Amino acid sequence: MNSNYRKALYWEQYSDGVKCKLCPHECIIKNGQSGICKSRINIDNILHTKAFGNICSASIDPIEKKPLFHFLPSTKTFSIAIEGCTFHCLNCQNFLISQTEPTEISKYNLTPTKVVEFALKNNCNSISFTYSEPVVFYEYMLETAILAKQSGIKTVMISNGYINNIPLLEISKYLDAANIDLKCFDEYIYKKLTGGKLNSILETIKTLKEKGVWLEITNLIIPQWTDNLSSIREMCKWLFKNNLSEVPLHFSRFYPTYKLIDIPHTNPETINSAIEIAKEEGLKYVYTGNIANENNEDTFCTFCNKLLVKRSGFSVIENYILSGKCKYCNNEVKGIWS
Numbered sequence: 001m002n003s004n005y006r007k008a009l010y011w012e013q014y015s016d017g018v019k020c021k022l023c024p025h026e027c028i029i030k031n032g033q034s035g036i037c038k039s040r041i042n043i044d045n046i047l048h049t050k051a052f053g054n055i056c057s058a059s060i061d062p063i064e065k066k067p068l069f070h071f072l073p074s075t076k077t078f079s080i081a082i083e084g085c086t087f088h089c090l091n092c093q094n095f096l097i098s099q100t101e102p103t104e105i106s107k108y109n110l111t112p113t114k115v116v117e118f119a120l121k122n123n124c125n126s127i128s129f130t131y132s133e134p135v136v137f138y139e140y141m142l143e144t145a146i147l148a149k150q151s152g153i154k155t156v157m158i159s160n161g162y163i164n165n166i167p168l169l170e171i172s173k174y175l176d177a178a179n180i181d182l183k184c185f186d187e188y189i190y191k192k193l194t195g196g197k198l199n200s201i202l203e204t205i206k207t208l209k210e211k212g213v214w215l216e217i218t219n220l221i222i223p224q225w226t227d228n229l230s231s232i233r234e235m236c237k238w239l240f241k242n243n244l245s246e247v248p249l250h251f252s253r254f255y256p257t258y259k260l261i262d263i264p265h266t267n268p269e270t271i272n273s274a275i276e277i278a279k280e281e282g283l284k285y286v287y288t289g290n291i292a293n294e295n296n297e298d299t300f301c302t303f304c305n306k307l308l309v310k311r312s313g314f315s316v317i318e319n320y321i322l323s324g325k326c327k328y329c330n331n332e333v334k335g336i337w338s
C-alpha cells in the first residue's frame with residue numbers, strides 16, 4: 001500500500017462496498033475503487049484516504065491572498081495543498097491539481113509536525129489549507145490543525161464548503177478562519193457548474209458562523225453563468241437574513257480558463273452592480289477580487305465611514321483599526337485583528 005494512505009474517517013460498510021460520509025456526495029465505493037474526489041479508496045472494504053502528507057503545492061502567502069481581509073492583516077500564512085476535489089468546476093483555475101488524484105504529482109512529503117515546524121520557523125501566523133479542496137485531505141488537515149493549535153498557530157480552510165455536518169463540526173473545533181466559495185444562488189446552475197448542491201454550502205456557511213470560525217465568502221461572477229443580478233440579490237438577502245451581514249463578501253472577477261475558455265472576462269460594471277446590490281441589501285463589508293478597483297479593496301468604518309484599512313493588491317498600506325475598533329469613533333469592526 002502507498003505510504004501516504006491512511007484509514008479514512010467518516011464511512012460505513014454498505015452492501016458490497018463502503019459508503020463515504022465525508023461530503024454530501026456520499027459515494028458508494030466498491031472494493032478497489034475510488035470516490036468522485038479520487039482521493040478516497042476502498043481497500044478490502046476499508047475506506048482509506050490517499051492524501052496524507054503528499055503535498056503538491058506549498059508556499060508562503062500574504063493572508064490577504066486567500067482572500068481574508070478581516071483576519072490577521074499583513075501576516076504570512078503557510079499554504080499547502082494535496083491534489084483532489086469534491087467538485088468538477090468548469091471554471092477551475094487549479095484544475096491541474098484539483099482534478100488529479102493525490103499520488104500523481106506530489107512534490108513534498110510533510111508530516112503534520114513538519115508543517116507546523118515550518119510555519120513556526122518562517123514566522124507564519126497561520127497555516128492555510130487551500131489551492132485544491134482541503135475537505136479531500138480531511139484527516140491530514142485535522143491532525144495538522146490540532147497540532148497547530150497546540151503550538152499557537154492559527155489555521156485557515158479555503159474551501160468549496162462541500163462537507164457533511166458531522167466532520168465539519170469536528171474540524172470547526174480547531175479552525176480559526178475559513179473562506180467559502182458561494183458560487184451562485186441557483187441550485188440548477190450549481191449542479192451544472194460544479195457537480196454539487198447549493199443547499200449543502202449554505203448549511204456549511206451557517207455552521208461555521210455558529211461555531212465561531214471567522215468566516216469570509218467569495219462569489220465569482222462568471223458571465224452567462226453566475227452574473228444574474230436578481231440571483232445575486234437573492235444571495236445577499238439570504239446572507240442578511242441569516243445574520244451574516246458582517247461577514248466580508250468578496251466579489252471576484254472571472255478570467256477565461258479550463259472548460260470556460262470561451263467565456264469573456266467579467267465586465268467591471270457587473271461587479272460594480274453586484275457591490276451596489278450587496279450594500280442595498282445591508283451587507284457591511286463588500287470587496288472585489290481579481291480586479292484593480294480602488295476603494296473596493298478597502299475597509300471603511302460602518303459607523304463614521306472613515307477609511308480604516310487601505311489595501312493595494314495583497315498588501316495593507318494603512319491600518320487604523322486599534323484592538324478591533326475604529327480609531328476615530330471606537331466602533332467595533334468584526335474580525336480577528338491580532
Ligand code: SF4
Nearest residue numbers: 020023026027035037
Ligand atoms: S469525500 Fe470523496 S469519496 Fe467521500 S463522499 Fe465526497 S467525493 Fe465521495
